[in-house]
Amino acid sequence: MRPGGNRGWLLRLVIAFSFAQGAVSMARPAVSYRALALGADERAIGVIAGVYALLPLFAAVPLGRRTDHGRCAPLLPAGVVLISGGCALSGIVDSLWAMAVWSGVMGLGHLCFVIGAQSLVARQSAPHEQDRNFSHFTIGASLGQLVGPIAAGALIGGRDMAGTSALALVVAGAGAAVAFGSLWRIEDRTALTSRTARGDRVPVQRILRARGVPAGIFISLAVLSATDILTAYLPVVGEDRGIAPSVIGLLLSLRAAATIACRLVLTPLLRLLGRTVLLTVTCLLAAVLCAGIALPVPVWGLALILAALGFCLGVGQPLSMTTVVQAAPDGARSTALALRLTGNRLGQVAAPAAAGLIAGVAGVAAPFVMLGALLLLSSGVALRSPARPAGERASDSEPRRSQVALDRKRDV
8 A cells, every 4th residue: 555545544543543532631630630539739630640741751762663663553552451451540549649650551551552653644644645644643632632521521520529530530441442443454564664674773863953853842842731731730720710520621622622623724724824834823822822821711711712722732733743754864753753752741741740839839820821931932943943844855855746646647
């Protein structure tokens, strides 16, 4: 199968990602509510949220190396098993330290799934299709982020917060297992390149020096940190302002729905504005909107802020994937994506921990001001990033145009 020739695998990958991400998005606020019910304060919530990213922080690059020189598909079911087990066991244990451990297992499972899935998209997509395919791939994440918080909000509540949040975590574990149904024979083994087969390895330093890779990593870190802290800390803001868990779930899902809307129109937006302008403007707007969450606005105002924020945050992830893939040296694209995920996990460790400290000192809404500053910095990085990644060389343009023409003839 030639790259881009059959997109049935992409649809099945989006479905699997929807269930896996839905389980994680359901479990993250449920973990926060269960920890609160077990006596955790804002600092403890920050630590538990940070542990989710701690194991993946050390595992990302080795997994990326393995994927560059082998198959992607085995990481997908392994990730589903770890997500399912981490979710369910987080709801069964009764201590905060054990919840933190199983939260870390859940994060490791999510990392395995995402590295395998992103590498699959990069390997099985033609270069001119990568923006579109990565955008469609991330719709799976947004669908999970849409359904997960609604399901969590519907189950959590009442006087027995510990019991209902535990039930939500067990249900999330069962939901993750559904992803297995879409993973059968999803990888085209002929897509393995001869370089992959030879096992050549590109040094990490060379990957990080490639123009476009550091910018893609930092933008992705900022955007994911914003999404992650929204998921983990909006329940805390809701408790502080007297907003019911069901309403918080709807607000988080509204943010995810706006992200889906963004990714559905991402291709025409790219044609209109270009990658650099689009990344810069959306990061800048997201910075202002994140800081706006700290204001004592009514629920309807919070809903408007989150809808606009979700649309702006929808740009960063797929475009940073394409930027990193196209800028990375040949034979190191999965490792480059893994470095991008390492940056993400570093942000997920540091940002919640910093958010917990800030919330403990300055109030529960203060972490969103910190996020605003981080996104403001990322907009400056996006402005200085190359319009065309270094990996997308001018010498490549003629073969790509020839491939596009050939594809069109085949379609006819």
